[in-house]
Amino acid sequence: MVQLIKVNGLSKSFGKEQVLKDISFGIEEGKIYGLIGHNGAGKTTILNSILGLIDYEGEISVLGQSPYDKRYQLMEDIAFISDVASLPRFLKVNQLIKMMSDIHPKYNEEKTHEYLQNSNIKLQTKIKSLSKGMLAQLHLALVMSIDAKILVLDEPTLGLDIINRKNFFKQLIDDYMHDGRTIVITTHQVDEIEFLLSDIMFVRAGELILNCPMEEISERYAQLLTNEENVSAARELKPIYEDKQFGQTMMMFDKVDAEKLAQYGQVSIPNISDLFVALMQQ
Amino acid sequence: MNIKADIAIVKKELIEHKGSLFFAPAILIALFFVLVTFQTLFLGIEDFDRDLPFHEVFIMAFMAGTAFFSIYMLITLFFYYADAFSADGKNNGLLFWKSLPMSDLRILLLKLLTGTIVIPLIILCWVVVSSVASYIIGVINYSDFVSFIAPWTALSTLLQLFVHLAVVLVIVLLWLAPFYAWVAMLSVFFKKWAIALAFVIPLVLITMEEIFSFDAFQSSYIGDFIEHRFKNIVDHSIGTDAAFNASMTSLDMDFDEGRNIHGATIFLERLPEMLWHFISHVRWMSLLAGLAVSGIFVYIGSEYRRRFIQG
Numbered sequence: 001m002v003q004l005i006k007v008n009g010l011s012k013s014f015g016k017e018q019v020l021k022d023i024s025f026g027i028e029e030g031k032i033y034g035l036i037g038h039n040g041a042g043k044t045t046i047l048n049s050i051l052g053l054i055d056y057e058g059e060i061s062v063l064g065q066s067p068y069d070k071r072y073q074l075m076e077d078i079a080f081i082s083d084v085a086s087l088p089r090f091l092k093v094n095q096l097i098k099m100m101s102d103i104h105p106k107y108n109e110e111k112t113h114e115y116l117q118n119s120n121i122k123l124q125t126k127i128k129s130l131s132k133g134m135l136a137q138l139h140l141a142l143v144m145s146i147d148a149k150i151l152v153l154d155e156p157t158l159g160l161d162i163i164n165r166k167n168f169f170k171q172l173i174d175d176y177m178h179d180g181r182t183i184v185i186t187t188h189q190v191d192e193i194e195f196l197l198s199d200i201m202f203v204r205a206g207e208l209i210l211n212c213p214m215e216e217i218s219e220r221y222a223q224l225l226t227n228e229e230n231v232s233a234a235r236e237l238k239p240i241y242e243d244k245q246f247g248q249t250m251m252m253f254d255k256v257d258a259e260k261l262a263q264y265g266q267v268s269i270p271n272i273s274d275l276f277v278a279l280m281q282q
Numbered sequence: 283m284n285i286k287a288d289i290a291i292v293k294k295e296l297i298e299h300k301g302s303l304f305f306a307p308a309i310l311i312a313l314f315f316v317l318v319t320f321q322t323l324f325l326g327i328e329d330f331d332r333d334l335p336f337h338e339v340f341i342m343a344f345m346a347g348t349a350f351f352s353i354y355m356l357i358t359l360f361f362y363y364a365d366a367f368s369a370d371g372k373n374n375g376l377l378f379w380k381s382l383p384m385s386d387l388r389i390l391l392l393k394l395l396t397g398t399i400v401i402p403l404i405i406l407c408w409v410v411v412s413s414v415a416s417y418i419i420g421v422i423n424y425s426d427f428v429s430f431i432a433p434w435t436a437l438s439t440l441l442q443l444f445v446h447l448a449v450v451l452v453i454v455l456l457w458l459a460p461f462y463a464w465v466a467m468l469s470v471f472f473k474k475w476a477i478a479l480a481f482v483i484p485l486v487l488i489t490m491e492e493i494f495s496f497d498a499f500q501s502s503y504i505g506d507f508i509e510h511r512f513k514n515i516v517d518h519s520i521g522t523d524a525a526f527n528a529s530m531t532s533l534d535m536d537f538d539e540g541r542n543i544h545g546a547t548i549f550l551e552r553l554p555e556m557l558w559h560f561i562s563h564v565r566w567m568s569l570l571a572g573l574a575v576s577g578i579f580v581y582i583g584s585e586y587r588r589r590f591i592q593g
Contacts, residue, residue, distance in 0.1 A: 051380075072384055072385045072386075074383075075380075081381075082377040083377050086378040087378055088298075091297060095294075102287055102289065103284075103287040104382060105383070143381075
């Protein structure tokens with residue numbers, strides 16, 4: 001499959017603090033990538049580097065070009081939301097839509113109107129009067145209306161209530177099904193995006209500690225729920241994480257045969273949030 | 283080259299600064315209209331020169347409006363430049379602007395263009411509006427005293443004044459461009475502190491020069507250069523022809539001694555001559571050098587903006 005983004009040996013320091021440490025990965029066409037990590041893990045710095053918003057050490061190629069040198073040319077094919085509250089507040093909704101239409105050669109004004117039809121956002125409303133949920137909806141409607149090859153979303157639902165978060169992801173998945181574009185999304189609310197991801201990347205303290213397709217998770221990781229008498233034996237199989245849950249012990253294993261584990265208790269595929277906690281505390 | 287995109291950025295700048303460009307001038311003119319009407323209706327008219335032709339009054343009203351709005355414009359432009367180059371960073375907004383396929387340099391150059399050409403022309407339009415308001419005020423309040431000029435004569439007068447003034451204004455603002463670009467560049471680095479720093483930095487440099495030259499009484503080269511650069515838009519060493527000098531002297535006398543009540547009309551007739559005299563005496567090389575310096579200031583600002591995303 002074609003790699004739209006190639007990152008090789010990406011490092012970044014702010015003063016004496018190194019926030020990214022020799023990260024390498026590729027983003028393939030037509031997939032949805034989740035970049036997951038704690039606050040301050042380096043997710044936004046990775047995205048900002050890919051988008052050419054900051055300089056960096058290492059090599060990045062986005063659609064065959066250096067994002068730092070060719071940022072504004074690349075923006076014809078990349079749409080991104082880094083902060084939903086960053087829309088210009090002094091404009092009205094219709095003024096912003098018109099401006100986007102005049103500036104962006106691949107923006108489709110009609111599409112935005114279609115997206116907004118199902119929302120409470122009025123075209124004459126000033127952007128500063130919109131609620132945070134409405135801002136997110138509007139911003140997503142704007143970037144979805146760009147015929148971009150790559151869509152980058154950095155914590156797009158930060159600060160939104162549960163209903164707005166659900167609506168946001170529903171709109172995102174509808175668009176993906178329709179246009180099939182490549183999406184990179186960061187969040188620390190792992191469980192909410194699990195269902196829409198095709199690939200997952202975990203970032204911990206500036207390092208990429210996991211990068212694999214979602215189906216590989218079920219092949220590679222197993223979760224064992226065991227009782228006190230089997231704990232010692234299960235520990236012999238070297239769990240990567242262990243925790244007490246309602247009087248039982250939960251263990252997470254990497255590349256251990258599920259049949260072997262089954263003799264010590266109940267085996268299941270870990271969900272992403274449990275795997276995230278396990279790998280972050282490893 | 284996407285002209286639509288450039289126009290969109292200019293329009294966005296005008297919307298962002300609509301308070302000082304549209305609302306404030308409209309309020310000031312409305313206030314003027316109300317005050318003059320109030321004075322006429324309730325306080326009466328004093329010291330009104332009934333012999334002065336209305337055409338004269340009309341041209342003078344335009345000139346008064348020009349003087350008022352020129353000062354208003356210089357102040358507005360100073361604050362525009364002190365804000366415009368950093369305003370995109372408010373509320374993390376740079377992240378949005380950088381998501382658009384436009385370079386930082388192009389956006390900042392469009393802001394410079396807005397400040398140098400578009401905003402002055404808008405304020406000049408307010409001068410025209412204030413003149414039209416003066417005409418209407420005259421018709422309403424002074425119809426008992428004077429005979430009015432026809433609206434089309436007033437319109438033709440306005441057009442002549444507008445065109446000549448617009449040319450002078452654009453040249454003067456291009457001349458002042460380095461000063462405004464300096465404030466604008468500082469605002470990229472220092473945000474609102476740019477207003478103070480625009481003056482403090484040259485003052486510090488002048489003081490340093492005085493200290494290190496070990497001669498407190500010696501004039502400052504930096505200070506002299508800045509003063510010379512601002513004062514001398516025209517080159518006085520270029521000779522003017524005698525006919526023009528004589529013409530201007532007689533016009534001065536007409537105004538000063540009140541010998542000719544048609545002085546303003548004569549002024550209007552001589553506008554093309556005066557404009558050509560101004561254009562032929564502008565220090566064009568110095569103006570171009572100033573524009574190059576402005577370009578450097580804008581480029582430095584754009585490179586900083588390209589490298590940093592903090593608002």
